[in-house]
Amino acid sequence: MLDKPQSLPEHPNPMSELAKAYEPQAVEEKWYAAWLEAGCFRADENSEKEAYSIVIPPPNVTGILHLGHVLNNAIQDILARRARQEGKEVLWLPGTDHAGIATQAKVERELREKEGKTRRDLGRDEFLKRVWDFKNTHGDIIIKQLKRLGCSCDWSRERFTMDAEYTRWVSQVFVDLFNEGLIYRGKRMVNWCPVSLTALSDEEVIMKASRSKLFTMKYELAESPGEFIHISTTRPETLMGDVAIAVHPKHPKYAQWIGKMVRRPFPEALIPIIGDEMVDLEFGTGALKITPAHDKVDFEIGKKHGLEIIDVLHPDGTINCPALPEFHGLDRFVARRAAAAKLEEMGLLIGIEEYENNVGYSERADVPIEPRISMQWFLRYPEIAKSTDAVASGDIQFRPERWAKTYAHWMENLQDWCISRQLWWGHQIPVWYRKDNFESLKNAESLDTSHTSNKSHPDLYVGVEPPADPENWIRDEDVMDTWFSSWLWPFATMSDVGENSTTLKKFYPTADLVTGPDIIFFWVARMIMAGYRFGGGLPFKNVYFTSIIRDLKGRKMSKSLGNSPDPIDLMDKFGADGLRFGLMRIAPVGADVRFDVATVEEGRNFANKLYNACRFRQMDGNEFAPLPAVKGLPVYHIQVMSKLDQLAEDLNGIYAEYRFGEIAQRLYEFLWNDFCDKWLEAVKADLRESATAEARAAALGTFDAVMSRYLQLLHPYMPHVTEELSERMNYVASGEFVMRKTLPEKPLLAEFSAAETEAAQKQAAAIYETAGRLRNLKAEYNLGSRKDVRFVMKGAVAWLSNELNVLALLAGSTEILVDDSYEAPKGTPAAVTPVGEAYMPMEGLIDVEAERVRISREIEKMRIEVTKSEGKLGTASFVDRAPPEVVAQEKERLEDWKTKLAQLGEMLEALR
RNA sequence: GCGCGCUUAGCUCAGUGGUAGAGCACAUCCUUCACACGGAUGGGGUCGCAGGUUCGAACCCUGCAGCGCGCACCA
Numbered sequence: 001m002l003d004k005p006q007s008l009p010e011h012p013n014p015m016s017e018l019a020k021a022y023e024p025q026a027v028e029e030k031w032y033a034a035w036l037e038a039g040c041f042r043a044d045e046n047s048e049k050e051a052y053s054i055v056i057p058p059p060n061v062t063g064i065l066h067l068g069h070v071l072n073n074a075i076q077d078i079l080a081r082r083a084r085q086e087g088k089e090v091l092w093l094p095g096t097d098h099a100g101i102a103t104q105a106k107v108e109r110e111l112r113e114k115e116g117k118t119r120r121d122l123g124r125d126e127f128l129k130r131v132w133d134f135k136n137t138h139g140d141i142i143i144k145q146l147k148r149l150g151c152s153c154d155w156s157r158e159r160f161t162m163d164a165e166y167t168r169w170v171s172q173v174f175v176d177l178f179n180e181g182l183i184y185r186g187k188r189m190v191n192w193c194p195v196s197l198t199a200l201s202d203e204e205v206i207m208k209a210s211r212s213k214l215f216t217m218k219y220e221l222a223e224s225p226g227e228f229i230h231i232s233t234t235r236p237e238t239l240m241g242d243v244a245i246a247v248h249p250k251h252p253k254y255a256q257w258i259g260k261m262v263r264r265p266f267p268e269a270l271i272p273i274i275g276d277e278m279v280d281l282e283f284g285t286g287a288l289k290i291t292p293a294h295d296k297v298d299f300e301i302g303k304k305h306g307l308e309i310i311d312v313l314h315p316d317g318t319i320n321c322p323a324l325p326e327f328h329g330l331d332r333f334v335a336r337r338a339a340a341a342k343l344e345e346m347g348l349l350i351g352i353e354e355y356e357n358n359v360g361y362s363e364r365a366d367v368p369i370e371p372r373i374s375m376q377w378f379l380r381y382p383e384i385a386k387s388t389d390a391v392a393s394g395d396i397q398f399r400p401e402r403w404a405k406t407y408a409h410w411m412e413n414l415q416d417w418c419i420s421r422q423l424w425w426g427h428q429i430p431v432w433y434r435k436d437n438f439e440s441l442k443n444a445e446s447l448d449t450s451h452t453s454n455k456s457h458p459d460l461y462v463g464v465e466p467p468a469d470p471e472n473w474i475r476d477e478d479v480m481d482t483w484f485s486s487w488l489w490p491f492a493t494m495s496d497v498g499e500n501s502t503t504l505k506k507f508y509p510t511a512d513l514v515t516g517p518d519i520i521f522f523w524v525a526r527m528i529m530a531g532y533r534f535g536g537g538l539p540f541k542n543v544y545f546t547s548i549i550r551d552l553k554g555r556k557m558s559k560s561l562g563n564s565p566d567p568i569d570l571m572d573k574f575g576a577d578g579l580r581f582g583l584m585r586i587a588p589v590g591a592d593v594r595f596d597v598a599t600v601e602e603g604r605n606f607a608n609k610l611y612n613a614c615r616f617r618q619m620d621g622n623e624f625a626p627l628p629a630v631k632g633l634p635v636y637h638i639q640v641m642s643k644l645d646q647l648a649e650d651l652n653g654i655y656a657e658y659r660f661g662e663i664a665q666r667l668y669e670f671l672w673n674d675f676c677d678k679w680l681e682a683v684k685a686d687l688r689e690s691a692t693a694e695a696r697a698a699a700l701g702t703f704d705a706v707m708s709r710y711l712q713l714l715h716p717y718m719p720h721v722t723e724e725l726s727e728r729m730n731y732v733a734s735g736e737f738v739m740r741k742t743l744p745e746k747p748l749l750a751e752f753s754a755a756e757t758e759a760a761q762k763q764a765a766a767i768y769e770t771a772g773r774l775r776n777l778k779a780e781y782n783l784g785s786r787k788d789v790r791f792v793m794k795g796a797v798a799w800l801s802n803e804l805n806v807l808a809l810l811a812g813s814t815e816i817l818v819d820d821s822y823e824a825p826k827g828t829p830a831a832v833t834p835v836g837e838a839y840m841p842m843e844g845l846i847d848v849e850a851e852r853v854r855i856s857r858e859i860e861k862m863r864i865e866v867t868k869s870e871g872k873l874g875t876a877s878f879v880d881r882a883p884p885e886v887v888a889q890e891k892e893r894l895e896d897w898k899t900k901l902a903q904l905g906e907m908l909e910a911l912r
Numbered sequence: 913g914c915g916c917g918c919u920u921a922g923c924u925c926a927g928u929g930g931u932a933g934a935g936c937a938c939a940u941c942c943u944u945c946a947c948a949c950g951g952a953u954g955g956g957g958u959c960g961c962a963g964g965u966u967c968g969a970a971c972c973c974u975g976c977a978g979c980g981c982g983c984a985c986c987a
Contacts, residue, residue: 020946020947021947021949022947022949207982207983207984214987231987232987233987234987235987246987278985279987280985280986280987282986283986283987284986284987287987288986288987289987290987291987295985295987296985297985297986297987298985298987300985301985357986357987358984358986400917402916402917403916405915405916406915406916406982406983409915409982409983410983413983413984517981517982518981518982548981550980552923552924554979554980574949578949585925585935586924586925586935591917591918591925592917592918592980592981593924593925594923594924594925595924596923596924596936598923598924598935598936598937599924599925599935599936601936601949602935602936602949604949605947605949605950606949607949608947608949608950609946609947609949609950611946611947612946612947612949612950613946613947614946615946615947616946616947617946618946619945619946661925661926662926665926665934665935668934668935669934676946676947677951680946681951772952772953775952775953776952776953776954778952778953779940779941779952779953779954780953780954782940782941783941784940784941784942784952784953785941785942785944785952787944812944812952865931868931869931872967872968875967875968876967877966877967877968878967878968879967880967881966881967881968882930882967882968883930885930886930886967886968887967889930889931890930890931893931
């Protein structure tokens, strides 16, 4: 028993150094700290290296990480880390967004709940102080979470959209566009949120299919009592604001009444019937009540016909109609029922029907918005033509490409952007009104500077700095839409106003933008326009649109549904690497993804597999083993190296196409199938005590050569575990990092000819396949776990004798003999393999009847195949017109089937 | 209404004209000294439906259906 030393002095039980299962938590934290410490993420704007840059889509400063962020930022981190490996100088610029409405709403809610106060109770200055406090307390949560994920951002350059320098940029852009006449103020119909009490842009309104009621009512003609015009509406509560009834000029019944007056029931008034082609003849009764203050179409019609505008709603959505005390102050939805009831009481309500229509909701407050006329600031977009063309021509490449169409459609139908918000948290509009004249300026119908230039308007001051005599001026109270700062992000984060910084010169334009398709309009399109106008050119070259993550039922992740797993919990359980890898592996290009925790578990398992493969290697120590000359190495080594070379080469192409899921899949398959299941099993003999020193050196050398490169390839996806293992296996010099290592220039098998590689590959593949066939034989006879099974090979290929040990090891067999004179006893299980006929002597233990049944079944299957194949080859059109190699392949197949069929027939015969 | 996308194994998804795939789940076996977060073997699919093109279609074309998402001034 004691024929070997109990332990080798140089490797005193090395396995004990590593826990059996990989435990990511401590490892991940350790490496992130080490990278920061060593400045691995810092971008050098003076570097000679080729630049590569990404700006992060800034998350809301008080937000918390969700799976969408994880996917999005994992992709950016992968791109950044890969670019560093390619020898580029990488800037991944991080930061956060002040998120006007969202943040202000949070603070207001807290204020209400804790102190029972509103923001107006505090006043603007005090309230803003509270928001800043809130930001300072909660603002770095998401940043910490991104760090936990392993994001390699240059944190020394972190920006916030409300930083002083950034704010100067926002103001400057406003001033420039104002002076150019592209920004104007005016009374327009805007989307009003009755909860947030602010105007919104069209993009912030979400149309939702809603079940509404369509009320049909009748108005009496003033001149001919007893005659009525019928009108349908979903909004009877705005009836008090009706100023006309519109009908289509070709309406068969009502057209004749155009010009007559009808009686508005309450408050009673006479309003005209007008004719307008915008009225749909088909819809409802073909007559439309016109409430210019509360509907976009009505507003247009009203303007055309010079109608009065009667606003019957307060900003908070309650009725404003002192003439009708019973309605005055009622909520709009309560008033709707009340108005219907009153119409019914007056005998004017004809019917109510259930009706499905689209209602615009406020994105943030999730309540129906109110079309409302109010004084707002608007922007006519700059650089529209150039920006449209940039994407159409491919100067900016969208991936997937189809989003370019969505972009083009939006660009072609641009509406002026309402940029003012009636909030306090944000960039205040840099416009001051002369105090003396404030009231008239405040209500001036238009301050459109395309007609009146700023310079010639003595009562208006527009500037980045406050006026020199502030006591004489009153500043506009509104702030700007958050996106009015976001659209400057790619260059305003890299420079100060008017400055052509070295960072900007080196890193602008950025290479890739990674974001969700839901903000093409909000952000992507506007950044392109701003980039052209203010950044000095296109802001990015590629835009990668990520998948939207849904739950298993296909619903969007949302807090209220509670179907959104907390990424931090997932990282606690499975590690950041596991989460990243799992998510990347299922994220398809362009389509939505249904998230399943199981995929994250897979990612964790994968990290564990990798860890254990290295742990196995460490049984032989962790000194880096140099690779012996590759010529003359066993075919298994050549094969695994060529697979790795192939993987490395293929990844270049797949990265170029941004197919991140496929990269993960390929990395997974190589490690698990090619490396662990096949190669590592095949070389176990070479690592036994009994193996020769040469064999051991070759195996260890191959392991280290392949694994060290593989860890590099995997690093962008699983940065922590690859760093940990590279250190433990001494693949990087002490104090160095795998993340800083550039990819090797030459493949492992650079000195091999294609033919040599192929020959080795074929041999190795033949052995692996044969091993599978032999295991299969064992399993069919329920001997899967038996180690004492022997095989006999007949008609074996010449080289097989050298590989019998490996084959036996892989097949789980004590012995494999090559014996052409072997006469199989009747009923001996047999299989055709790429290296010869294999027999599994059973010494008469098998159930002959069962075996006959099995073989008969297989013969049936195979006959079907043969018939199919013969039929195909008997078709003249196929033989004549298909490519020769396809026909040859088919013939070869048929021969194979026939041979097997004959063998099976013999076996069946033998059993008789 | 217009546009876009999706439909492949029980589930999540690969698969761009040549023998239908992976992971999970399932079944059987294996706690063999890298890994049970593991290994081995296996069962499971008329590729949404109907036409067409082609020697050959999951793949290309047409139509239809179902689902999802954008856009739109249907009160």
